[in-house]
Amino acid sequence: xxxxxxxxxxxxxxxxxxxxxxxxxxxxxxxxxxxWLGTMDTFKREPELRRIIFGLNAILRMQNxxxxxxxxxxxxxxxxxxxxxxxxxxxxxxxxxxx
Numbered sequence: 001x002x003x004x005x006x007x008x009x010x011x012x013x014x015x016x017x018x019x020x021x022x023x024x025x026x027x028x029x030x031x032x033x034x035x036w037l038g039t040m041d042t043f044k045r046e047p048e049l050r051r052i053i054f055g056l057n058a059i060l061r062m063q064n065x066x067x068x069x070x071x072x073x074x075x076x077x078x079x080x081x082x083x084x085x086x087x088x089x090x091x092x093x094x095x096x097x098x099x
Contacts, residue, residue: 005036006048009055016058020069029071037075040082046097049090056083 011019023032043049056079062068068076 001035001039002042002048005039006043006051008032008036009051012055012058013051016062017067020072024069029069033071033075037078037082040086043086043089044093046090046093049086049093053083053086053090056086 008019020029023029040052043052059068059072059079060076060083065073072079
């Protein structure tokens with residue numbers, strides 16, 4: 001599951017709109033975001049954390065936030081909170097590595 005979610009994150013990083021369209025086409029928006037946001041604690045290594053950060057950041061950086069799917073609009077606060085937690089975690093992991 002971790003590899004799939006990291007791949008999803010990189011898809012968002014590469015093209016947010018197309019990724020949203022593909023998920024919506026399969027009618028899986030709620031399931032994907034529930035699973036993704038519910039598994040943030042499973043990412044432990046710096047490369048994993050960075051991939052997830054890139055994906056979530058790409059969603060928050062969308063040029064036209066009005067085009068976000070309704071299911072995601074309701075989760076923007078949670079996405080921002082998870083993104084900030086991930087940034088702290090990647091910093092902690094990096095500091096341990098440097099010691």
